[in-house]
Amino acid sequence: MSHHYGQDAVASLEAGAVEVIPPxxxxxxxxxxxxxxxxxxxxxxxxxxxxxxxxxxxxxxKKLRDFQRRGHQIVVIIGEFTARIGDPTGxxxxxxxxxxxxxxxxxxxxxxxxxxxxDVDRLAVRxxxxxFDTLTVRDMIDLLAQFTVAQIMEREDFSxxxxxGVPISLHELVYPLLQGYDSYVIExxxxxxGMDQLLNCLVGRHVQEAKGVPAQAVVCMRxxxxxxxxxxxxxxxxxxxxxxxxxxDMYGKLMSIPDELLPEYIDxxxxxxxEEREALKARxxxxxxxxxxxxxxxxFDVVCQYHSEHAAEAAAEHFYRQVxxxxxxxxxxxxxxxxxxxxxxxxxxxxxxxxxIARRSKSEIRRLIHDGAVSVNGERVDDAGYTxxxxxxxxxxxxxxxxxxEIIAG
Amino acid sequence: MSHHYGQDAVASLEAGAVEVIPPxxxxxxxxxxxxxxxxxxxxxxxxxxxxxxxxxxxxxxKKLRDFQRRGHQIVVIIGEFTARIGDPTGxxxxxxxxxxxxxxxxxxxxxxxxxxxxDVDRLAVRxxxxxFDTLTVRDMIDLLAQFTVAQIMEREDFSxxxxxGVPISLHELVYPLLQGYDSYVIExxxxxxGMDQLLNCLVGRHVQEAKGVPAQAVVCMRxxxxxxxxxxxxxxxxxxxxxxxxxxDMYGKLMSIPDELLPEYIDxxxxxxxEEREALKARxxxxxxxxxxxxxxxxFDVVCQYHSEHAAEAAAEHFYRQVxxxxxxxxxxxxxxxxxxxxxxxxxxxxxxxxxIARRSKSEIRRLIHDGAVSVNGERVDDAGYTxxxxxxxxxxxxxxxxxxEIIAG
Numbered sequence: 001m002s003h004h005y006g007q008d009a010v011a012s013l014e015a016g017a018v019e020v021i022p023p024x025x026x027x028x029x030x031x032x033x034x035x036x037x038x039x040x041x042x043x044x045x046x047x048x049x050x051x052x053x054x055x056x057x058x059x060x061x062k063k064l065r066d067f068q069r070r071g072h073q074i075v076v077i078i079g080e081f082t083a084r085i086g087d088p089t090g091x092x093x094x095x096x097x098x099x100x101x102x103x104x105x106x107x108x109x110x111x112x113x114x115x116x117x118x119d120v121d122r123l124a125v126r127x128x129x130x131x132f133d134t135l136t137v138r139d140m141i142d143l144l145a146q147f148t149v150a151q152i153m154e155r156e157d158f159s160x161x162x163x164x165g166v167p168i169s170l171h172e173l174v175y176p177l178l179q180g181y182d183s184y185v186i187e188x189x190x191x192x193x194g195m196d197q198l199l200n201c202l203v204g205r206h207v208q209e210a211k212g213v214p215a216q217a218v219v220c221m222r223x224x225x226x227x228x229x230x231x232x233x234x235x236x237x238x239x240x241x242x243x244x245x246x247x248x249d250m251y252g253k254l255m256s257i258p259d260e261l262l263p264e265y266i267d268x269x270x271x272x273x274x275e276e277r278e279a280l281k282a283r284x285x286x287x288x289x290x291x292x293x294x295x296x297x298x299x300f301d302v303v304c305q306y307h308s309e310h311a312a313e314a315a316a317e318h319f320y321r322q323v324x325x326x327x328x329x330x331x332x333x334x335x336x337x338x339x340x341x342x343x344x345x346x347x348x349x350x351x352x353x354x355x356x357i358a359r360r361s362k363s364e365i366r367r368l369i370h371d372g373a374v375s376v377n378g379e380r381v382d383d384a385g386y387t388x389x390x391x392x393x394x395x396x397x398x399x400x401x402x403x404x405x406e407i408i409a410g
Numbered sequence: 411m412s413h414h415y416g417q418d419a420v421a422s423l424e425a426g427a428v429e430v431i432p433p434x435x436x437x438x439x440x441x442x443x444x445x446x447x448x449x450x451x452x453x454x455x456x457x458x459x460x461x462x463x464x465x466x467x468x469x470x471x472k473k474l475r476d477f478q479r480r481g482h483q484i485v486v487i488i489g490e491f492t493a494r495i496g497d498p499t500g501x502x503x504x505x506x507x508x509x510x511x512x513x514x515x516x517x518x519x520x521x522x523x524x525x526x527x528x529d530v531d532r533l534a535v536r537x538x539x540x541x542f543d544t545l546t547v548r549d550m551i552d553l554l555a556q557f558t559v560a561q562i563m564e565r566e567d568f569s570x571x572x573x574x575g576v577p578i579s580l581h582e583l584v585y586p587l588l589q590g591y592d593s594y595v596i597e598x599x600x601x602x603x604g605m606d607q608l609l610n611c612l613v614g615r616h617v618q619e620a621k622g623v624p625a626q627a628v629v630c631m632r633x634x635x636x637x638x639x640x641x642x643x644x645x646x647x648x649x650x651x652x653x654x655x656x657x658x659d660m661y662g663k664l665m666s667i668p669d670e671l672l673p674e675y676i677d678x679x680x681x682x683x684x685e686e687r688e689a690l691k692a693r694x695x696x697x698x699x700x701x702x703x704x705x706x707x708x709x710f711d712v713v714c715q716y717h718s719e720h721a722a723e724a725a726a727e728h729f730y731r732q733v734x735x736x737x738x739x740x741x742x743x744x745x746x747x748x749x750x751x752x753x754x755x756x757x758x759x760x761x762x763x764x765x766x767i768a769r770r771s772k773s774e775i776r777r778l779i780h781d782g783a784v785s786v787n788g789e790r791v792d793d794a795g796y797t798x799x800x801x802x803x804x805x806x807x808x809x810x811x812x813x814x815x816e817i818i819a820g
Contacts, residue, residue, distance in 0.1 A: 085548055088555035137545045138495060144581035145498035149572060152580065153559070162559060170562065170583060171554035177580075 005033035005040065009070055016063065016267070017219045018195055021202065025217030029189045033072070040072040043188040043204070043216065045179060048083040049095055051106040053113045054240035055302070056224045056233035059268045060192050061117040063221055067190070068118055075124045075186050076114075078107050081132035082175060089169055094236070103127075113243050116306055131185050132178065143177055146210040147203075152176065155199050176200050180207040188216040194223045196232065224268045229258035241269075247307045251315035252323065254299035259291040262298065270301040333406040338393055340410075350376065350386040350397075357407075358399045365399065373400050415443035415450065419480055426473065426677070427629045428605055431612065435627030439599045443482070450482040453598040453614070453626065455589060458493040459505055461516040463523045464650035465712070466634045466643035469678045470602050471527040473631055477600070478528055485534045485596050486524075488517050491542035492585060499579055504646075513537075523653050526716050541595050542588065553587055556620040557613075562586065565609050586610050590617040598626040604633045606642065634678045639668035651679075657717045661725035662733065664709035669701040672708065680711040744813075747820040748803055760786065760796040760807075767817075768809040775809065783810050 007030045020026050033040045044064060053061070068074055083106075086097030098106070111120050152173045153159055161168050176199070183191060183204030191201045198220045205215035223232045226239025233240045241253045257265060266272070266280050280294055296316060303312035341356045354365035354374060368374050369384045375398045376386070388395075393409035417440045430436050443450045454474060463471070478484055493516075496507030508516070521530050562583045563569055571578050586609070593601060593614030601611045608630045615625035633642045636649025643650045651663045667675060672694055676687050690704055706726060713722035751766045764775035764784060778784050779794045785808045786796070798805075803819035 081548075085551055088552045132547055135547045137542055137547065137550050138491075140547050140550055141495055141581045141584065142498045144584060145579045147580045148577040149559075149563070149568075149580060149583065150575070150577065158559075165560070167558040167560065169555045170557045170559060170587075171551045173559065173580060173583075174551060174554060 005030060005037070005071060007031055007034065013063075013066055013070070014219065016059075016221060018222050019198060019218070019220040021198075021205070021218040021220075026190065026219060029217050033189070040067065040189040041187055042067050042072050042074050043183055043186060043191045044074055044076045045079060045182065046076055046107070046110055047079045048098060048103045048106040048110070049086075050235065051109040051113070052235055053110070053116075053243045054233055054235065055243070055269050056194070056226070056240065058117060058243060059221050059224050060194055061114065062271075063192055063219070065117055067192075068122060072190075073124060074118065074122070075126060075188070076111075077182050077186065078103065078125065078127045079179075080107075080127040081129040082178060084129065087169075088171065091169075116243050126186065128178070128182055128185075131181075140174075143181060143207065143210075144174070146206065147177060149173075176203050177207065180204040183216050184208050184211050184213065187213070189214075190217045190219060192219045192221065194232075195220050196223060222264070222268060224264065225261055227253050227257045227261075229261050241302070243306050245306075247303045247311035247315040248318050250303050250306065251299045251312070251319055254302055255292070255295055255319060255323070257295070259295075262291060262294055265298050266294075270298055271305050272301055332402075333396065333404045335408045336405050337410040338391060338407050343391070346390045347387045348391055350374065350381060350388070351384060353388065353391060354397065354399050357397065357405045358403050360399070368400055374398065415440060415447070415481060417441055417444065423473075423476055423480070424629065426469075426631060428632050429608060429628070429630040431608075431615070431628040431630075436600065436629060439627050443599070450477065450599040451597055452477045452482050452484050453593055453596060453601045454484055454486045455489060455592065456486055456517070456520055457489045458508060458513045458516040458520070459496075460645065461519040461523070462645060463520070463653045464643055464645065465653070465679050466604070466636070466650065468527060468653060469631050469634050470604055471524065472681075473602055473629070475527055477602075478532060482600075483534060484528065484532070485536060485598070486521075487592050487596065488513065488535065488537045489589075490517075490537040491539040492588060494539070497579075498581065501579075526653050536596065538588070538592055538595075541591075550584075553591060553617065553620075554584070556616065557587060559583075586613050587617065590614040593626050594618050594621050594623065597623070599624075600627045600629060602629045602631065604642075605630045606633060632674070632678060634674065635671060637663050637667045637671075639671050651712070653716050655716075657713045657721035657725040658728050660713050660716065661709045661722070661729055664712055665702070665705055665729055665733070667705070669705075672701060672704055675708050676704075680708055681715050682711055742812075742814050743806065743816040745818045746815050748801060748817050749820050753801070756800045757797045758801055760784065760791060760798070761794060763798065763801060764807065764809050767807065767815045768813050770809070778810055784808060 007027055010027045010030055013030075014020055014026060029040055042064060064074055080100075080103045083098045083103050084100070087095040107125075111123075111125070114120055114123070153162060155176075158168055158173070179200050180203030182188075184207045188204060188208075191204055193201050198218070201216075201218040201220065205218060208215040225231065226233040226237055227241060228237070228239040231237050231239060235242075241250055245253065254265070254269075262284055263281050266277050270277065272280070280297060283289055284291060284294055296319075299319075300312045300316055303315050336357045341353075343356055344352055350369065351362045351365045354360070354368070355362045358365070365374070366384050369381060369386075372380055372382065374381050377396050391407060393407055395407045397405045397407070399405065417437055420437045420440055423440075424430055424436060439450055452474060474484055490510075490513045493508045493513050494510065497505040517535075521533075521535070524530055524533070563572060565586075568578055568583070589610050590613030592598075594617045598614060598618075601614055603611050608628070611626075611628040611630065615628065618625040635641065636643035636647055637651060638647075638649040641647050641649060645652075651660055655663065664675070664679075673691050676682070676690050680687065682690070690707060693699055694701060694704055706729075709729075710722045710726055713725050746767045751763075753766055754762055760779065761772050761775045764770070764778075765772045768775070775784070776794045779791060779796075782790055782792065784791050787806050801817060803817055805817045807815045807817070809815065
């Protein structure tokens with residue numbers, strides 16, 4: 001493959017970025033790549049304690065794909081050194097020390113997920129243990145000396161904890177510097193991240209400057225909010241759509257997002273063209289249409305990306321039938337054998353049948369019918385006097401929110 | 411030599427200490443030494459960038475001498491590793507990186523000075539480069555993880571700088587931990603320091619606890635204020651009496667201290683017995699006596715310790731003649747050859763002679779006589795009409811504050 005690496009790509013590569021530091025940094029790097037006829041080295045860090053990717057990660061990964069498609073070199077850095085240490089105090093249960101084998105396993109899980117977006121055969125993969133296992137304490141002190149306490153503590157997470165008296169272990173201050181040192185070692189030209197990674201990416205620039213080598217350009221992408229519409233998408237908050245979620249889960253989670261998230265989901269999660277995205281957003285803006293139709297378009301597109309069009313159609317169908325129409329799936333039905341029920345002689349009232357199969361009192365069944373929470377063969381029954389001439393096998397009765405019963409013969 | 415290392419020594423070893431941590435820590439360590447019939451390991455750290463010792467250091471060193479005389483093992487740790495790094499930012503001019511040779515030279519200067527107080531042949535001397543040159547980054551991160559930012563920042567110097575926005579480099583936070591790690595490596599039982607070293611000594615305890623070994627007892631001594639009576643004695647402030655100052659300088663600096671410092675100088679700088687010290691302080695308290703006599707006793711005792719009784723006598727004599735009596739030293743006289751002076755025929759007035767030798771106007775000489783600033787052969791002359799029948803070689807004339815002249819033949 002032959003590439004030009006030219007500055008003409010700058011607008012497209014910066015599309016969707018919230019911050020480029022320095023503002024002309026990416027343009028300058030592309031200029032160098034073009035003059036030297038070499039690809040840019042674009043850094044992607046990976047924390048092996050968290051191998052599961054979600055749509056929030058995908059925002060950055062898709063931007064990396066733009067670089068990769070133009071021939072630039074993505075270098076994935078496996079944070080093995082730090083993952084093997086874990087949290088030495090043992091206080092952070094989310095960071096147990098990992099063995100070499102666990103790191104390798106998580107890295108392979110990660111690469112498999114990356115392959116949903118990137119061409120993994122063209123990635124360079126390096127472990128930071130390569131350089132940190134042999135770094136001396138002296139090198140480390142030189143590195144620490146390049147930063148002041150105030151610079152590191154200005155990070156929102158640290159300053160908040162310090163203010164609130166929540167202990168910060170000293171080694172936590174060091175980890176961002178190690179990430180920054182990675183940029184120096186791999187001679188990173190560009191580091192991409194979410195806006196929450198901005199300070200980490202800038203540490204990389206600072207280390208490179210201190211070492212007297214060219215500093216990387218930093219491109220920070222907008223953060224995708226999670227399905228709850230509150231915090232940024234994250235596994236620990238539980239508001240995430242995993243890249244390996246099943247088509248049905250993925251579709252369902254996307255359908256559950258608050259309407260006001262739609263514009264950012266249209267932009268950050270779909271693979272639609274700019275024109276298609278603008279058209280969708282325009283439809284939203286007019287307010288005439290039920291946003292659910294637009295949500296479905298987003299969900300469909302996302303499932304297509306990570307699974308297939310076929311899977312997306314099936315997921316859409318499932319959603320329509322079982323969420324919109326509230327039809328339970330076959331496996332949700334409790335099968336009740338007709339002969340085992342103690343029923344009065346026919347005709348049998350719905351109250352009698354319901355009390356027998358749900359093992360509830362007749363007055364409860366009457367109240368549920370009154371509340372509209374009972375249906376027969378998918379049709380809600382409002383009449384507490386509803387009566388069966390005879391109860392046929394195959395009859396489906398819903399009683400209350402989750403009580404699905406199917407009468408079977410016997 | 412056979413020793414008992416017993417707990418009966420605890421009162422004497424704690425005498426003069428401001429803090430012992432934990433309160434029964436030294437007693438417990440002496441109990442262990444006695445049971446195991448082994449000397450205690452007593453740590454003494456040395457920063458090779460500052461090899462000059464003064465009376466402030468001597469307070470701690472004399473306490474170490476008490477331990478040494480009871481057979482305990484003093485381990486001197488040369489802070490070579492950190493001295494060779496210096497200040498990697500280059501901003502702290504007081505901490506340039508030192509070469510191996512410079513460290514060795516400063517260490518030998520230091521040991522020579524230690525020999526004024528301790529038996530240096532019985533010291534164990536170790537360089538911290540021995541363990542830090544091979545420490546891994548992983549070990550270092552484990553060490554850092556044992557401390558929180560708040561613990562280290564509570565040190566007065568750090569918290570003040572942080573509050574005032576004076577940059578603190580991250581590596582500065584690490585240096586106290588390295589000192590603490592020294593305690594772990596040498597299996598320190600006791601660390602001594604001035605009160606300004608209390609937090610550093612406690613870091614040593616903390617590291618030992620984190621490593622699962624017994625924590626050292628910490629004994630902190632009172633800080634000696636400098637000769638200005640303001641700050642603690644320190645070379646950088648310039649208010650110090652160096653252990654290698656000449657007898658005359660030492661005596662003179664001690665005579666210059668404010669009277670209110672006498673009680674602490676009696677206790678912390680002299681080698682007098684408890685009874686003698688109390689007697690001196692009692693004489694002070696009565697207020698009947700000029701404190702200068704007591705200051706002389708202190709100065710005499712100190713010069714005896716670091717030089718000799720003979721040197722102390724000479725220093726006292728010098729002080730009496732040249733400071734109290736304001737007699738200049740021989741080398742302070744400007745020799746004036748009689749034949750070179752243009753003088754009127756005898757008898758010669760003091761005004762004429764003074765004007766000729768000091769190259770000043772007669773009216774100036776008259777004013778100086780009036781001000782009491784002129785003397786002949788050590789006797790002040792108040793009479794502006796004072797006249798010499800003839801000017802004899804050997805005559806000494808003082809004109810003004812610093813104009814000492816001796817007439818010589820020729």
